[in-house]
Amino acid sequence: MNDDPPIHKMYKVHNIGSLTNCQRSLTKGHIVDSNTKSYGIFPSFSPLDPEFLPGHRIIDKFSNRFSFNLVNKKEKNHIKIRGQELDDLTLHCSSESNTAFVISNASIKNDIATSVSHIHSVNQPLIKTVHHASFVTNTEAELFAIRCGINQACSLDHINKIIVVTNSIHAAKKIFNFGSHPYQIHSAAILKELHSFFLSNEDNIIEFWECPSKLRWKFHHDVDKDSKSFSVTPSYPTKTSWDFCKKLDANESTNMWKMTFQALDRKGTHFLNLLDDDLNIIEPLYARGGLWLQVFGHSNSLCMRAVRAITNHAPIGEYRLRFFPNMEFACPCNNYPIETRRHILHECRRFNRYWNPRRDTLKHFIMFLTANPNAFAFIDN
Numbered sequence: 001m002n003d004d005p006p007i008h009k010m011y012k013v014h015n016i017g018s019l020t021n022c023q024r025s026l027t028k029g030h031i032v033d034s035n036t037k038s039y040g041i042f043p044s045f046s047p048l049d050p051e052f053l054p055g056h057r058i059i060d061k062f063s064n065r066f067s068f069n070l071v072n073k074k075e076k077n078h079i080k081i082r083g084q085e086l087d088d089l090t091l092h093c094s095s096e097s098n099t100a101f102v103i104s105n106a107s108i109k110n111d112i113a114t115s116v117s118h119i120h121s122v123n124q125p126l127i128k129t130v131h132h133a134s135f136v137t138n139t140e141a142e143l144f145a146i147r148c149g150i151n152q153a154c155s156l157d158h159i160n161k162i163i164v165v166t167n168s169i170h171a172a173k174k175i176f177n178f179g180s181h182p183y184q185i186h187s188a189a190i191l192k193e194l195h196s197f198f199l200s201n202e203d204n205i206i207e208f209w210e211c212p213s214k215l216r217w218k219f220h221h222d223v224d225k226d227s228k229s230f231s232v233t234p235s236y237p238t239k240t241s242w243d244f245c246k247k248l249d250a251n252e253s254t255n256m257w258k259m260t261f262q263a264l265d266r267k268g269t270h271f272l273n274l275l276d277d278d279l280n281i282i283e284p285l286y287a288r289g290g291l292w293l294q295v296f297g298h299s300n301s302l303c304m305r306a307v308r309a310i311t312n313h314a315p316i317g318e319y320r321l322r323f324f325p326n327m328e329f330a331c332p333c334n335n336y337p338i339e340t341r342r343h344i345l346h347e348c349r350r351f352n353r354y355w356n357p358r359r360d361t362l363k364h365f366i367m368f369l370t371a372n373p374n375a376f377a378f379i380d381n
């Protein structure tokens with residue numbers, strides 16, 4: 001490995017207006033100049049991209065040509081062991097001119113991400129790629145560093161084996177994740193590159209090695225230092241990436257939900273407001289199914305009864321009185337003229353009063369429903 005690195009390529013994408021045509025084609029539309037967010041001009045992902053077509057995908061055709069070497073965290077000295085493994089790997093490959101080592105890292109400072117990759121190969125000058133982008137997520141910056149490294153390694157002559165060393169193995173795994181995720185534009189580009197690499201020689205392989213940052217393994221540490229050594233000021237601070245736009249939109253939608261939920265009566269006049277463990281009113285969220293479903297979404301019957309009770313659309317007297325006034329609406333306990341939700345939850349002797357200690361928390365509400373499987377169910381009580 002060569003210790004005298006020339007900076008091979010450096011594009012400051014925030015200064016996109018000054019890029020040459022060649023540089024523009026190499027940046028592959030990772031980011032665009034825009035003072036206002038506009039989805040139309042972002043490179044869009046095509047679901048019909050050949051890299052994602054079943055039967056044509058890397059996992060279908062070359063499943064034995066890529067592998068991941070993860071740190072075994074169950075091992076007591078896993079950091080030390082990984083350091084030794086990486087040292088052995090480097091020593092072993094230092095005599096093999098057909099191997100390219102890609103060491104990648106990214107860091108984010110003042111909303112500017114710096115993606116760096118170093119490409120080592122025997123008898124070749126060290127290649128460095130450095131890219132800056134504003135308002136991108138850390139995973140995207142890490143994946144982009146890997147993308148640049150693989151791109152450079154594939155362009156070298158006589159390379160049969162690419163070894164990618166990264167501290168962000170979850171980003172590397174996105175490459176082979178064929179489900180829907182926000183990094184597909186990078187996955188597609190990397191997969192295309194690997195496709196040609198694997199096709200060009202049946203011995204060609206790629207390995208991904210996890211290198212935890214705290215190991216401070218020399219070659220990775222060098223990349224880490226590089227990624228933190230830049231101090232970039234964006235020339236267009238309002239420029240946003242696709243992911244950042246999505247994040248803003250998600251926040252906007254969530255706030256809108258919360259506002260509608262609080263200010264307007266869109267949730268229905270009979271909605272049962274419940275509290276969380278900190279006694280705050282539960283608000284709508286999109287993460288992990290929202291706060292209500294997290295508690296009762298695991299059981300269909302519990303979920304149905306909970307939804308009926310919360311919306312007060314349940315087979316109880318109060319509902320029948322509103323919509324079918326000719327039907328019976330008194331409580332079967334004969335102690336109450338109308339079988340209301342409140343009566344069921346708080347007073348009716350037909351039910352176990354698990355809910356009484358705290359009458360308004362979601363947790364106790366679910367305890368009540370679990371202890372009383374007949375409550376709000378379509379069965380004869």
Ligand SMILES: [Zn+2]
Binds near residue numbers: 332335348
């Ligand atoms: Zn009753």
